[in-house]
Amino acid sequence: MGQQATYIEPGNEFNRDMNYIPDRITKDARTPEFGPRDVPLWPVEPGRYRLIAAAACPWANRAIIIRNLLGLQDVISLGLAGPTHDARSWTFDLDPGGVDPVLGIERLQQAYFERYPDYPRGITVPAIVEESSGKVVTNDFPWITHDFFHEWTDFxxxxxxxxxxxxxxEEMDEVNKRVFTEVNNGVYRCGFAGSQEAYDAAYERLFAALDWLEERLSGQRYLVGDQLTESDIRLFTTLARFDAVYHGHFKCNRQKLAEMPALWAYARDLYQTPGIGETIDFAQIKAHYYIVHTDLNPTSIVPAGPDLSGWDEPHGREALG
Incomplete structure (x- = not known):
């Protein structure tokens, strides 16, 4: 691997760069009903686009799960990058010859540069790439999955x-915002804190949110309403990584997920739902965080533990409805 990226700014709290390629893929390239509207639009078209993701990444994992649950596998192809990368880009080292079999590229960076030769930001997954041109369309992860549901309705x-x-x-929007800021991104604020003060503040915020979720999910099976929604998937991809990496690697260690009864049962419930659990690869997850984040783990040693064998145990959540 080449030069590794750095993730910690000494003395500062972690702030995620949320500036993504804003393009949307919509039915007939129509103006979307929700979200950013004054952006470049691409038409929904089966077989035109390839979702590039990585099993290791929680944001990409969300896109893989939503594609599965909606049954879009035959209309949007899937390419999977390997769990480790350097400062340049995710790579296709899981594929024969290290080349994506559809796009014919070794690095996701090549699809970004095909459209933006001087693309200045990080090369992130998930990304949607147009198969014919090899150009990246968007990497705006919240809207990728949102549009899978709202715009690909014919398929x-x-x-x-x-x-x-x-x-x-309306309730989902409120819950999603809190889950993203306090939990999905909260674990990163702990792990990439550049000072003790930044870490302490991030730690308190994270576990305040987890306590709120533990109480909320003690009385209801799903996060919003009485059915599975995208809100659950957004929370799940963080919970799935909590004991494997966030508890130790990111110092989110007040409790393990397995020590929070409602959240642990809830996570197992989702894991055992068809289309979800099979997307989780704990070996890739651990390899990504412990090998790539060399400023946190300079030796790149991947720990043998913890014991992750309990995900298939009965969850008992059916009793909640």
Whole structure:
């Protein structure tokens, strides 16, 4: 591997760069009903786009799961980068010859540069790439999965779950915002804190949110309403990585997930749902965090533990409805 990226700014708290390629893929390239509207639009078209993801990455894992649940596997192809990368880019080292079999590239960076030769930001997954041109379309992860549901409606499986029920959308927006800022991004604020003060503040915020979730999920099976929604998937991809990496590697160590009864049962419930658990690869998850983050783990040694064998144990959440 080449030169590694750095993730910690000494003395500072972690601030995620949320400036992504804003393009949207919509039905007939129409102006979207939700979210950013004054952005470049691409038409929904089966077989035109390839989702590039990585099993190791929680944001990309979300896109893989949503694609599975909606039954879009035959209309949006999937390419998987390996779990480790250097400062330049995710690479396709899981594929024969280290080359994506559809795009014919070794690094995701090549798809970004095909469209933006001087692309100045990080090369992130998930990304949507146009197969014919090899150009990246978007890497705006919250809207990628949102548009899978709202714009690819003609191709969604008949038995797919309603991941954005109209009557729950306002509450989902509120819950999603808190889950993202306090949990999804909260673990990173702990892990990439550049000072003791930044870490202490991040730690308190994270576990305040986890306590809120533990109480909320003690009385209801799902995060919003009485059915599986995208809100659950957004939380799940962080919970799935909590004991494997965030507890130790990111110092989120007040408790393990397995020591929070409602959250642990809830996470197992989702893990055992078809289309979700099979996307989790703990070996790749651990390799990514412990090998790539050399400023946290200079030796790149991947720990043998913890014991992650309990995910298939009965969860008992059916009793909540």
């Amino acid at each position: 969604i499986a008949e038995d797919a779950p309603d991941l954005w029920p109209r009557e729950l959308r």
